[in-house]
Amino acid sequence: MSNQQSALESAFSDEPALIPYVVAGDPDPESTKEYVRALAEGGADVIELGLPFSEPIADGPTIQNAIQRALSGGMTPDKYLDLVAELDVDVPIVCMTYYNLIYQYGESEGVESFVSAAGEAGVSGLIVPDLPVEESDPLREACDEHGLDLVFIVAPTTTDEREAKILSQASGFVYVQARMGTTGAQADVSSATHDSLGRLAETDLPKVVGFGVSEGDHAKEIISAGASGVVVGSALVDIIASGENVAERLESKAAELKSGARNGTQEVPQPE
Amino acid sequence: MSDAEFEKEGKFGDYGGQYVPEVLMPAIEELQSAYERYVLENEDGFMDEFRRHLRDFGGRPTPLQRADALSERYDRDIYLKREDLLHGGAHKLNNALGQVLLAKYMGKDRIVAETGAGQHGTATAMAATYLGIDCEVYMGRTDINRQRPNVFRMRTHDAEVNPVDVGSGTLKEAINETMRDWATNVEDTHYVIGSVVGPHPFPQMVRDFQAIISKEVREQIQEQAGRLPDSVVACAGGGSNTMGAFHEFVSDENVSLFAVEAGGSGLTIEEDEGLAPHSASLSTGEDGVLHGARTKLLQSRDGQVLESHSVSAGLDYSGVGPELAHLAETGRVTPVSVGDDAALKAFHRLSKLEGIIPALESSHAIAYVEEARNSDEADDLGDLVVVNVSGRGDKDLDTVIEESEKRGIDTAPSMEVFK
């Protein structure tokens, strides 16, 4: 990677970051554009946009159902990239998807065509939850070449040895998986979150916590424990699934989370 | 790189690997080291204990039987490897016993498993009870409905059976769900995967546990026929009985290896519907990544995995083991397929001619010998053929009664007077 800050890293420059996650095409592309706008209005700093894959093994039931809705609505990788290109928000977009879709994209074998098309559409980074560092070289190289960040997940089970390996490959931010298992809104912040953030304290990359975050208070607790940002998915996807006043409620939920995150900074004296 | 070196890295040629969420990677590393120590190096006498359980609890060795009526019908020597006689009624116990024992050696106190036909779930539940460890099984709703006797058997052994309602409710969905459970409970739980699929070291380890089939066949056929077979025929869902039956013959270039896939109702693909009316991923699939490994799979042009179909629950899977994908790619294994109807006919044929009721999975292997009879392919089989009867068909009786009638399979016994 170059020494210049990537679009993603710049998003973390001053205050704690809010990173909402929604599935593209849930329930249709036009709605997704509206939802992304609402989330940006509500204070999102980066938006994680899911490109739906039929076998979402890292996701819980809430997101799995959203993926199902998006696929039934006809979402495809090409439509996804069109959607990203048509977004009129100025927050960076991170594409979260599974490896098979990246690998299958385009006419030629391999991952290069997806990364290049994603870069052109305006995607700033990729998160691929079923791609551990061991298998990531081809994607890492393609991302470097096209100026995309490749975000990796650190789990509660990750050993120090693996953590070092992951950090040597990661860019943009480190995604701290807050708890064991899959995505899904939870009622509290797991102690694993605090442990993981403790272990990552010396890391230069922004640290973002996701998996189970659903409320402003969680955001506050996570930021005060040392995170640079929070990812919130299932709690937002629930609002989309309800189908009622979605855009409005997404915006106010984003605002609640963002203000929770800000309160988190006030709670701790920031190490200079 | 030699094949052995590829295997060390968890790859078979271009296939295999470890494509799983980070939360599982440490457990996979732990499993890999346990596999190397206990299985490959027999640390603490693991393999000796495993073989003893296979013999005393499992009933190994299973017979290699010359099928006289079939031999006459095809005018060549047909031998049947009788894995249907293994405890539980299928080859699945070889792997289940191996992995449950390994889980114990690793100090895990809970196991989870997925199942399609219910045979792997049953074998795992049996092994878990026998070795004293808790067991939970995930099974698609469609498979629960068509394999009820096995659901009852699992429950009889006190295993928890969790229905999976997503998608078409078959093996693919059950594997997704089991991976999620594993990702949540990985610290004290081992995932006893049911075939030669999944991330390394599973494909290699499950193959090693199943290789006992071809070890026995090799000895038995030399003793009984005085030479190696010309061909070995086995059905392929994920491919564990296939790899088990093939493994010891892979380096014998004169022994042809036929992997028989489920041709369902035809080898087409209905991309718009997101489904394939067959499960022939080895014959017709494209390279991709599913359930932790790069392999051949049934997928749309965009890379979405298609729902598969087979009358046989155990073959109804969109992927296949990476080693088989590699052996097919290099031409060592010949992938072939037979349809639902041919499998049903073979079910009745073996029952009538030899007094053996085969699983619908195994019926595919048996059907291939019949299909080959009417074509040039018969020559490829040679004069001495071993067919792996991977399991017995008791679990399939409801399906066979219903489907035989629906499809007008004329070799099925009439049940008219008993209505």
Ligand SMILES: Cc1ncc(COP(=O)(O)O)c(C=O)c1O
């Ligand atoms: C009797 C029998 N044969 C074959 C199979 C297919 O699995 P594999 O291809 O792993 O042998 C199954 C799966 O449940 C089975 O029960």
